[in-house]
Amino acid sequence: MSRGAIRAFLVGDAQADRVVPPSGFTAHLTLFVSGAMAFLAVFALALSMASGRLADRWAEELARSATLRISAPPDQRAAQTQAALDILHQTPGVAIARALSAAEQADLLAPWFGPDLPLESLPVPQLIEIIAGDPAYDAAGLRLRLSGEVPGAVLDDHTRWRAPLVDAANSLRRLGLISILLIGGATAAMITLAANAALSANAQVIQVLRLVGALDRYIAQAFVRRFTLRALIGAGAGMFLGMLGVALMPSASEGGGFLTGLGFQGAGWLVPLLIPILGAAVAFAATWAAARRSLSELS
Numbered sequence: 001m002s003r004g005a006i007r008a009f010l011v012g013d014a015q016a017d018r019v020v021p022p023s024g025f026t027a028h029l030t031l032f033v034s035g036a037m038a039f040l041a042v043f044a045l046a047l048s049m050a051s052g053r054l055a056d057r058w059a060e061e062l063a064r065s066a067t068l069r070i071s072a073p074p075d076q077r078a079a080q081t082q083a084a085l086d087i088l089h090q091t092p093g094v095a096i097a098r099a100l101s102a103a104e105q106a107d108l109l110a111p112w113f114g115p116d117l118p119l120e121s122l123p124v125p126q127l128i129e130i131i132a133g134d135p136a137y138d139a140a141g142l143r144l145r146l147s148g149e150v151p152g153a154v155l156d157d158h159t160r161w162r163a164p165l166v167d168a169a170n171s172l173r174r175l176g177l178i179s180i181l182l183i184g185g186a187t188a189a190m191i192t193l194a195a196n197a198a199l200s201a202n203a204q205v206i207q208v209l210r211l212v213g214a215l216d217r218y219i220a221q222a223f224v225r226r227f228t229l230r231a232l233i234g235a236g237a238g239m240f241l242g243m244l245g246v247a248l249m250p251s252a253s254e255g256g257g258f259l260t261g262l263g264f265q266g267a268g269w270l271v272p273l274l275i276p277i278l279g280a281a282v283a284f285a286a287t288w289a290a291a292r293r294s295l296s297e298l299s
Contacts, residue, residue: 192287
């Protein structure tokens with residue numbers, strides 16, 4: 001659009017605006033659909049961004065942590081544990097290596113077996129927590145050394161279950177983005193229906209305008225302007241309510257896990273401000289296409 005066309009679009013034309021009904025079901029439908037879809041888009045965006053943060057955190061934290069399990073007879077467990085700790089302290093790339101106490105291991109098993117689990121009477125292996133440094137240690141080389149010097153040691157670097165967790169979080173992020181695309185498509189479809197209904201209801205007025213010399217571009221611009229502004233206002237209201245709902249959700253906490261981190265953080269709060277602009281752009285494109293098609297059919 002030229003500068004003059006943009007100015008005319010923003011300022012409007014009182015004569016052309018009379019073509020589009022200022023109220024009625026098409027106006028209410030456009031406002032409601034834009035607001036509802038913007039509200040849903042805020043939560044889909046929050047889900048996508050939270051899932052992305054979760055995937056990055058899991059990938060980083062789980063990649064740095066590992067567990068060494070000492071499965072040895074009771075009379076050899078202490079010696080093998082100490083031998084494994086000596087090896088870990090000598091291994092380049094191992095930042096922290098410590099044996100978990102009996103109380104810590106009991107806490108790990110409490111969710112499954114209850115708080116009164118008698119560890120001393122059960123063949124529970126000794127666990128050693130390993131935190132990798134930067135650069136990380138050579139897991140394959142560490143396994144070879146442990147197998148030769150500590151027969152009962154089994155190194156678990158969480159690879160088997162780290163990847164599925166990260167994939168699940170990434171899938172949620174993709175689901176959120178797909179939801180936003182579907183919301184945009186549904187908004188375009190509903191606004192197209194509303195624009196077609198308004199054009200059909202004003203067919204006689206459009207014919208009169210043509211008789212007095214009005215061009216189809218002039219008539220279409222009136223519809224595009226009115227529906228775009230309606231979509232912008234509705235999407236702005238829906239975005240505000242959606243952000244308010246996200247702000248009222250519980251903040252992230254370790255106790256609550258993922259469900260308490262479904263929100264925006266830092267500069268992420270600015271991203272939903274794009275939703276009304278995108279909603280208006282979708283309404284502009286949908287109404288323009290509907291107007292040109294309907295006007296050609298009314299010729």
